[in-house]
Amino acid sequence: MMLRRLRTSISQKIMLLVLVTTASALLLSAAGLVMYDLRAYERQWTADLNLQAEILARASAPALSFDDRKTAEKDLSLIRVRPEVLAAAIYTEHGRLFATYVKQGEPPQSFPLRPEVDGHRIEGDEIVIFRRVVENGEPLGTVYMRARYLPWARLLDYLAILGVVMLASLALSSLVFGWLQRGVTAPILEVARVAREVMTRRDYGLRARKTSEDEIGELVDAFNGMLAELGRRAEALREADRRKDEFLATLAHELRNPLAPLRNAVEILRTPEAAPDMRNRALDMMERQLRQMVRLVDDLLDVSRITTGKLAVRRAVFDLREAARDAIETVRPFIDSRRHELEVRMSEEPLAVDGDRARLGQVLGNLLHNAAKYTEPGGRITLAVGREGPDAVVRVRDTGIGLDERSLASIFDMFVQVDRSLTRSQAGLGVGLTLARRLVALHDGTITAYSEGLGRGSEFIVRLPLASASGLPEVPTTNVTAARNDRPRRILLADDNVDFATSLAAVLERSGHEVRVAHDGAEALRAVENFRPEFAFLDIGMPKVHGYELARRLRDNPQTADCVLVAVTGWGQEDDRRRAREAGFDRHLVKPVDPVDIESIVAGA
């Protein structure tokens, strides 16, 4: 029980430490003191007795000289003032007993028959001294003395004193410890208690009481600070969790939303008596809803890349105005549908930026899309692209719902949406601005939001460092169409998604190409036997023979060695691209594939 408490309680440990330290220090110093004193006692006592014997020798010299026993005995009897001396005697020059003394109360003593040489020796608890009597250089006799020698009695005295001192100092230590307990251990125990309570109740609002301004106080402060930080983090985790839940709900809703109009459109197309303009409207609607869904899924993929930190940009020097034009072109239909007025102020000179044109176009498109979305129909949107000092700056201003201060602080956080009252069809996922900020940061730029308040519109500003204009390619855009080669090609499509493969084949065949479709690797290998495709679009995750293996076999086959091999995968990481290159692929497309990309590969080869 005692041992258990020693193990667990810090105060008991300190108590033990204090007591052991005090006791051992006392014992050590006492041992040293006693040893020194016993030595000193022996030295002093023998010196004292020697002096006594010397005095006695001198005093008894005349008595010995003149053979006066009475005087000698009188001299000897003076020793009675030293009660430690038990017996004494004087011997003549010839070694015969001359005079004796025995302490009163002591039994009759037997004296040595003959005196010994000068010196002292210790016999048990007695000390014996012989001292020659010499006068005028002539030996006259010997003085003999026997006295008590009791170092052990002295030692016992010491032990008694030590015991008392020990008790007193231990009591003092206990007092000191009591003070220590109040000043040091009690606050620490308080911290431990609060820590335990926090662990059991999960209540990060608890705080330890601070009682002093010393290091212990600092410890308590630090502990409380850590509790506060823990509480903040737990809250942040809960908030992130809540946002994720909201995001999932929104996502499900967003993905479900286009499906109803799509099904309706399919029903219309299936109806034979539907009027042609009705069919066209249905097709337009289908395309719009599809584009919306593709955008959603693209955003989702980007989110996953952000969270795994694998969002990559492919850099090249280009004119930022082109990215702005791309963005306008993409968002224009949406702006028009909301009857906004779009004012564009484009810089006259080119703005060379080292970066990913598609990604930056995505950022600007995002900002324009947001501006259109968060502005009541019939609003005004301004896009300004220009140069400010060493930066290329794009400003997107709207006359929309604006932002309050709190929203300005959190607008770039993941899954945050300002206006929850928006109709769901306009809501989006709340990842656009997060994505935009991350992409701009990857280009060493900044993106900031300003608003004068709710209902007073907002402005987003993107700043990107300018690169030297010399790297700009010379007006390359016009050449693309000129380089097009529209002659029919032999194309192999291999994908286990039958719908995707069949529909893509239909599109390509309409463009005049000859297309073969395979739904697994083995079928694809059989298909190339007498087909000799010029292009092969191969899914990687196919049954029987997967894409990498298929590519290697096609490269090894002399008939298809020159074929352009394009990998079509759901994985766009750098590692996947490397593996595709190693397997022999020429290009790499990430699902979902836009038929336009395939057309351009076939045309531009």
Next chain:
Amino acid sequence: MNCTPVRWLAALLLATASSFAQAQAAEAVSESSVKAAFLYKFAGYVEWPRTDFHGPEAPFVIGVMRDDAVAAELQKLVPGRSVNGHPVVVRRMKPGEALRDLHILLIGGDDPDRAAIRSAQQQGVLVVTESPLGLAAGGAINFMVVDERVGFEVSVEAAQRSGHRISSRLLAVARRVVQRGE
């Protein structure tokens, strides 16, 4: 060879006779030798004026008058002995002889010669007597025999008259100490 028993008997008789004589002599000599030893030892308990010596090699002289036995014992005793570094010399004195250079003078006899004592004292000689009237006659130290043991008595005043101070340690073992003359 035939006369051996006779000679053996003679030797025995002779030995017996000589041991008897020795015992008698020891009895007789004992008192004198003790006195001689005391006489020499007195020197150690007396302060001698420096003027008594003519240099470090000068002898310490003990004169003996009218006691040949003690003089003989002393002469046996003193060779090789010294007082304060001065070799001890014994001189037999006749009455009326000059007392120059003496340090201690033993005047024997039951009837001390008062004139000799006074003369010795005037010349700074410590006078020792061996008579019951010794101190009364002016001696500084007087031998006495009580219960067949030799003792002595001291007159501090007499010693002072001859210019000597007797050590209190000697006084402690004296049978009798007289502070003032009698």
